[in-house]
Amino acid sequence: MTDYQEYLNFLYSALEFQNKKQLVLSEDTALVADIGLSSLEVMEFIEKIEDHFDISIPLNILPDVNTIGDLARKVRELNL
Amino acid sequence: MLFDKFQTMANFQAELAERHVKPFGAVTEKILSATEGVVEGRNVILAGTNNYLGLSFDPRCIKAAQDAAARWGTGTTGSRLANGSFSEHQALESEIAQFYGVDHAIVFSTGYAATMGMCSTLAGPGDTILLDADSHASIYAGVKLSGADIIRFKHNNPEDLAKRLRRLGDRANQALIIAEGIYSMLGDVAPLQEIAAVKREYGGYLFLDEAHSMGALGDTGRGAAQAAGVEADVDFFAGTFSKSLGAIGGFCVSRHPELEAIRYCINAYIFTASSAPSIIASTRAALRIITEEPQLRLRLWDNAHRLYDGLKALGLPVGPTASPVVAVEMEDRSATIDCWNALMQAGVYVNLVIPPASPSTNFLLRNSVSAAHSSEQIDTIIAAYAGLISAGLITPTNKGH
Numbered sequence: 068m069t070d071y072q073e074y075l076n077f078l079y080s081a082l083e084f085q086n087k088k089q090l091v092l093s094e095d096t097a098l099v100a101d102i103g104l105s106s107l108e109v110m111e112f113i114e115k116i117e118d119h120f121d122i123s124i125p126l127n128i129l130p131d132v133n134t135i136g137d138l139a140r141k142v143r144e145l146n147l
Numbered sequence: 148m149l150f151d152k153f154q155t156m157a158n159f160q161a162e163l164a165e166r167h168v169k170p171f172g173a174v175t176e177k178i179l180s181a182t183e184g185v186v187e188g189r190n191v192i193l194a195g196t197n198n199y200l201g202l203s204f205d206p207r208c209i210k211a212a213q214d215a216a217a218r219w220g221t222g223t224t225g226s227r228l229a230n231g232s233f234s235e236h237q238a239l240e241s242e243i244a245q246f247y248g249v250d251h252a253i254v255f256s257t258g259y260a261a262t263m264g265m266c267s268t269l270a271g272p273g274d275t276i277l278l279d280a281d282s283h284a285s286i287y288a289g290v291k292l293s294g295a296d297i298i299r300f301k302h303n304n305p306e307d308l309a310k311r312l313r314r315l316g317d318r319a320n321q322a323l324i325i326a327e328g329i330y331s332m333l334g335d336v337a338p339l340q341e342i343a344a345v346k347r348e349y350g351g352y353l354f355l356d357e358a359h360s361m362g363a364l365g366d367t368g369r370g371a372a373q374a375a376g377v378e379a380d381v382d383f384f385a386g387t388f389s390k391s392l393g394a395i396g397g398f399c400v401s402r403h404p405e406l407e408a409i410r411y412c413i414n415a416y417i418f419t420a421s422s423a424p425s426i427i428a429s430t431r432a433a434l435r436i437i438t439e440e441p442q443l444r445l446r447l448w449d450n451a452h453r454l455y456d457g458l459k460a461l462g463l464p465v466g467p468t469a470s471p472v473v474a475v476e477m478e479d480r481s482a483t484i485d486c487w488n489a490l491m492q493a494g495v496y497v498n499l500v501i502p503p504a505s506p507s508t509n510f511l512l513r514n515s516v517s518a519a520h521s522s523e524q525i526d527t528i529i530a531a532y533a534g535l536i537s538a539g540l541i542t543p544t545n546k547g548h
């Protein structure tokens with residue numbers, strides 16, 4: 068799972084500026100319910116990830132993504 | 148609770164009722180012409196109807212509809228697949244195919260069914276769809292049903308499209324790319340030469356919704372792809388009969404013979420009754436008129452420039468170029484509602500657009516221009532906006548010219 072941890076670490080750092088409540092982030096932190104990202108902020112965040120890994124994240128996978136951990140797993144899958 | 152999610156909308160409706168404004172579902176009590184009516188008890192110039200060529204009141208279209216109703220009855224009472232394919236429908240299909248210079252066409256009961264039906268069917272599980280982020284709700288509804296991977300590219304941004312096609316690798320030449328000609332809310336036109344060039348480089352299929360551009364753009368009114376000279380790069384054209392053609396219904400045309408098999412796989416085509424013959428007949432008459440009378444298009448653009456230049460000169464935040472859709476963007480919801488209401492009081496009906504129907508978090512006063520507007524009517528619309536400024540309801544944001 069080390070590379071899963073690397074994806075997580077990237078997501079933590081990518082969220083730094085949007086983590087306005089200064090939560091301690093973990094894989095169980097929910098992007099919308101906990102951090103409070105607006106739909107526009109979610110899209111900006113997704114784009115940051117897409118450009119970093121040079122991938123596209125399809126919209127249709129987003130309903131299954133609640134937490135940072137969910138997203139890290141999806142991104143890892145897409146980046147294989 | 149089941150109904151909890153509707154509370155925000157219920158509150159908004161209550162707020163509008165309290166302010167005695169009815170921007171959504173305002174009732175038209177009388178239609179006086181293609182550009183005038185009585186709406187909510189008030190005589191108004193209609194400046195938010197998508198009736199781009201003013202054909203909804205053309206006597207030839209009305210006569211064709213009347214004759215067809217007398218000959219065929221009021222409805223088909225069935226699907227195109229069953230008892231609902233009359234020779235009127237078939238004739239319209241060959242005429243619309245001919246209009247586009249291709250061999251295959253499907254006529255749908257609404258424009259929404261056409262785009263939603265095509266977008267839900269063309270790509271399926273395992274395929275990839277690349278759609279412009281500002282695509283119409285019918286396109287989003289379709290792609291969501293498709294089961295394909297859905298990837299958005301930035302609005303009108305061919306570089307972002309290219310980047311995303313490159314990321315697909317060898318799946319790119321199988322991808323379905325979706326764009327519109329004129330975008331319905333802000334009236335901006337897709338950069339189709341650049342999009343076509345990207346498609347030529349990476350491959351893929353291009354689906355173009357010309358809902359607002361058919362009749363308005365192109366030498367013979369086929370739309371934005373014709374105006375850009377890239378029709379050969381478009382695999383599927385979709386559009387509607389509810390705007391320039393003044394009726395209701397939708398279509399998809401293509402040079403690909405596979406469209407004939409696709410037709411029988413589209414639920415929005417199969418599991419719904421076909422259009423009433425009167426509608427098909429008026430649409431056929433309107434299609435003939437836009438072919439024979441290119442001057443309608445010139446008049447539309449004269450009016451579009453007149454309105455756009457007028458609002459721009461007032462310093463209002465309109466889009467970057469003149470278009471049959473001229474939208475004034477505002478940030479504050481309450482102020483936009485006040486403006487909409489004041490325009491009604493001044494005798495001008497426009498569309499009030501709120502997110503998510505608007506492409507950003509902004510609110511819009513959306514005007515659509517018609518070839519049937521007189522110059523005086525356009526000037527009255529401009530004067531009504533000037534009235535908003537003098538009443539302090541809206542502040543000019545640029546210097547104007």
Ligand SMILES: Cc1ncc(COP(=O)(O)O)c(C=O)c1O
Nearest residue numbers: 257258259283285331358387389
């Ligand atoms: C881009 C676009 N596609 C499709 C439609 C649907 O067309 P109709 O209203 O004729 O069903 C519309 C209009 O609402 C539109 O703006």
